[in-house]
Amino acid sequence: MVEVCIGTFHGPGGPLQVVTTELGVVAAEWHPNGDAVLGRVLRRLGALDVVQARPAGRAASRAADILAEATPIIEALLAGKDAPAARLPVDLADRPAFDQRVLAVVRDVGWGQIASYGEIARRVGAPRAARAVGGALGRNPIVLLIPCHRIIASDGTLGGYGGDGWVDRAQALERKRALLAREGVTVRIRDR
Numbered sequence: 001m002v003e004v005c006i007g008t009f010h011g012p013g014g015p016l017q018v019v020t021t022e023l024g025v026v027a028a029e030w031h032p033n034g035d036a037v038l039g040r041v042l043r044r045l046g047a048l049d050v051v052q053a054r055p056a057g058r059a060a061s062r063a064a065d066i067l068a069e070a071t072p073i074i075e076a077l078l079a080g081k082d083a084p085a086a087r088l089p090v091d092l093a094d095r096p097a098f099d100q101r102v103l104a105v106v107r108d109v110g111w112g113q114i115a116s117y118g119e120i121a122r123r124v125g126a127p128r129a130a131r132a133v134g135g136a137l138g139r140n141p142i143v144l145l146i147p148c149h150r151i152i153a154s155d156g157t158l159g160g161y162g163g164d165g166w167v168d169r170a171q172a173l174e175r176k177r178a179l180l181a182r183e184g185v186t187v188r189i190r191d192r
Contacts, residue, residue: 002047002048004019004020004045004050004051005020005051006020006034008034009074009078011078012078012182013178014032016078016143016144017029017033018145020064020091024066024090025090026142027041027142028074028142052064053067066088069088070088070145073087074145077145085144092142096136101125102133102136103137103142106137106151109147113150114187116130116152117134117151117152118130133151149161150185157187157188173189
């Protein structure tokens with residue numbers, strides 16, 4: 001059984017549900033329902049033991065300690081401030097190897113920076129795999145902390161923003177545009 005802790009954070013994109021294990025952040029999703037997010041984590045990891053979050057220093061478990069460590073970073077990011085999200089431990093052990101490589105490279109795209117899907121493909125050693133990179137980012141279980149919103153189309157537009165099944169495409173792209181705008185980056189949404 002995997003011990004997890006969940007926290008809900010409120011930001012301009014709606015509620016952000018963050019789930020941690022003893023190894024790190026395993027999920028961060030824009031979703032109004034924490035139980036739905038826990039259900040997806042259950043399907044990924046198997047049986048879960050959900051523990052209570054506690055203030056830093058009084059945490060009941062390693063998963064709760066990691067959530068306490070992540071809280072000020074998440075709150076800063078949601079407030080539109082740069083924060084060292086790349087220092088937080090993440091738990092991507094259940095993800096395919098290609099996705100892990102892509103997400104590791106995307107973690108290094110800093111605040112106020114952007115990169116194209118093709119550029120990420122080149123960085124992971126698969127220069128012709130821009131679409132596969134897009135697929136990996138669409139499966140990113142840790143949005144905001146693994147900043148897939150900073151990855152754009154080669155023509156400089158926002159082509160997509162996956163992983164947000166509870167909102168439609170237009171809302172998801174607007175969320176991505178707004179996140180980039182908070183970082184001082186202006187990118188237009190591609191016309192379809």
